[in-house]
Amino acid sequence: MxxxxxxxxxxxxxxxxxxxxxxxxxxxxxxxxxxxxxxxxxxxxxxxxxxxxxPQIVAHASELVEPGACMTVDVAGISLLLVRGADDEIRAFRNACRHRSTELVPEDAPCRKKAFVCRYHGWTYDLTGRRIHVPHLPSFDGLDADRDALVPAHAHVHGGFVWASLAPFDPAAHLGxxxxxxxxxxxxxxxxxxxxxxxxxxxxxxxxxxxxxxxxxxxxxxxxxxxxxxxxxxxxxxxxxxxxxxxxxxxxxxxxxxxxxxxxxxxxxxxxxxxxxxxxxxxxxxxxxxxxxxxxxxxxxxxxxxxxxxxxxxxxxxxxxxxxxxxxxxxxxxxxxxxxxxxxxxxxxxxxxxxxxxxxxxxxxxxxxxxxxxxxxx
Ligand code: FES
Ligand SMILES: [Fe+2]
Known part of the structure; x- marks a missing residue:
């Protein structure tokens, strides 16, 4: 219309x-x-x-259709990893491993993952960003709470687009x-x-x-x-x-x-x-x-x-x-x-x-x- x-x-x-x-x-x-x-x-x-x-439009929702569909976008010089979870939610995370900051997804092109496995030492995160595996875990003394997940950013689907920001936002309010x-x-x-x-x-x-x-x-x-x-x-x-x-x-x-x-x-x-x-x-x-x-x-x-x-x-x-x-x-x-x-x-x-x-x-x-x-x- x-x-x-x-x-x-x-x-x-x-x-x-x-x-x-x-x-x-x-x-x-x-x-x-x-x-x-x-x-x-x-x-x-x-x-x-x-x-x-x-808030910024970072993708069209059709670019992230299946669970595990992912892509990276640059927001204010920070690489954000966008991914659709098994629960259909689209989430955004800082694209950096919680061990020593290797990018989890290096490419700009759309990707598809079952989990994010860091290529350096193999720390692994599920599609909700939760850390699910650390090789030789006992070698890390006292590793738990503050590094147990990827650092989230803010994402919403609105008007057919995926919006993201480093700060909380309401896309409808931004569009006015x-x-x-x-x-x-x-x-x-x-x-x-x-x-x-x-x-x-x-x-x-x-x-x-x-x-x-x-x-x-x-x-x-x-x-x-x-x-x-x-x-x-x-x-x-x-x-x-x-x-x-x-x-x-x-x-x-x-x-x-x-x-x-x-x-x-x-x-x-x-x-x-x-x-x-x-x-x-x-x-x-x-x-x-x-x-x-x-x-x-x-x-x-x-x-x-x-x-x-x-x-x-x-x-x-x-x-x-x-x-x-x-x-x-x-x-x-x-x-x-x-x-x-x-x-x-x-x-x-x-x-x-x-x-x-x-x-x-x-x-x-x-x-x-x-x-x-x-x-x-x-
Ligand atoms: S930097 Fe990612 S596992 Fe070491
Ligand atoms: Fe033109």
Missing amino acids: NPASHVDLARRLFQHVKTNHAATGKDRTALVKKSRYMSPERFAQEREHLFATT ALDEDFALLDLGASRVHARASREVRGNWKLIVDAFLDGYHIRHLHRDTVYRFFFDAQSEAEAVGPHIRAATARRTLAEVNEITLENAPIRELVTPSYSIFPNTVLVLHPDYTSVMRLEPLAADRTRFVHTMLVSGEVSAEKKDHFDKSFALIDQGVFASEDLAVVESIQRGMQSSADELMLFGELEFAAKWFHDAVDSVVGD
């Missing part, structure tokens, strides 16, 4: 397209300090004050007014069809900026997706620290305003969300892109892109989704958006400008940077 907010964004874009008025009428520009993207001190503050305390959108989008009924993970030589906020700006579609994506979209026809609104946005597709010019309410909205506009702080959702006509940004350093980010699809996937559809993912993941995001992010990170070294300039068509980035500043401090 279309959230009413999507119909509203589509209606506003419809008016802009009809009147050929690209500007959003906000008549504003914004300046963001270049050091926000480059300074290791700022990065350390973000880790401490933002990423260590704010967006929780209603999530309920209607029913992304829990989708599942991951494809996943790609890559390291980007750029600050994580440059990637969020890239997905908040409809101004670049005509130039950067000229040979790929520009043919589907109008030039600079995006609308956005701040929802707490999050941003809800939509970009007009060319098909929007072919409909009648009266029919918008019941129209297949995702064929007319492409809704997107910046879920504060580090997830971006893009709702393409027949699938959803989820981008999770794991900040590794001021100038390095792990970019994890998953494709969510729903319904039966026939062989023919699988082929279609595989091709769509290759086009959007490699052909558009990696070759165009992320390539520019890396170029900006290098360009900032050469630039004489201390401030990054955002025009009226890129103004949503200002809301995002203000939300970061309100948590991390100015």
Whole structure:
């Protein structure tokens, strides 16, 4: 079902397209300090004050379906091990053995375990994190209570996603007014069809900026997706620290305003969300892109892109989704958006400008940077 907010964004874009008025009428520009993207001190503050305390989407629930399904994610520089237990609960633990801190699961890719056996000396933990075996146990004098389990973090499944944090949290409270959108989008009924993970030589906020700006579609994506979209026809609104946005597709010019309410909205506009702080959702006509940004350093980010699809996937559809993912993941995001992010990170070294300039068509980035500043401090 279309959230009413999507119909509203589509209606506003419809008016802009009809009147050929690209500007959003906000008549504003914004300046963001270049050091926000480059300074290791700022990065350390973000880790401490933002990423260590704010709930984050870390996976889609369909990535951890069977008991024993597991994966690792980076939260505030800490590797967390996510696992579904035999009781169907998804739990998060610090990914470090209680003996001498060897990572229990070294890889970033999804895994499947009956128990976690440390490869160094064989300490073993069950899927609830309880320590169940220590080779030569009597050689440890007085080993018991404080090392009898993996150290837990906080995890919840909500809106189809797995959320995690180092601190206790309520995902619905974090989403605020967006929780209603999530309920209607029913992304829990989708599942991951494809996943790609890559390291980007750029600050994580440059990637969020890239997905908040409809101004670049005509130039950067000229040979790929520009043919589907109008030039600079995006609308956005701040929802707490999050941003809800939509970009007009060319098909929007072919409909009648009266029919918008019941129209297949995702064929007319492409809704997107910046879920504060580090997830971006893009709702393409027949699938959803989820981008999770794991900040590794001021100038390095792990970019994890998953494709969510729903319904039966026939062989023919699988082929279609595989091709769509290759086009959007490699052909558009990696070759165009992320390539520019890396170029900006290098360009900032050469630039004489201390401030990054955002025009009226890129103004949503200002809301995002203000939300970061309100948590991390100015
Ligand atoms: S570090 Fe894990 S068993 Fe020794
Ligand atoms: Fe783009």
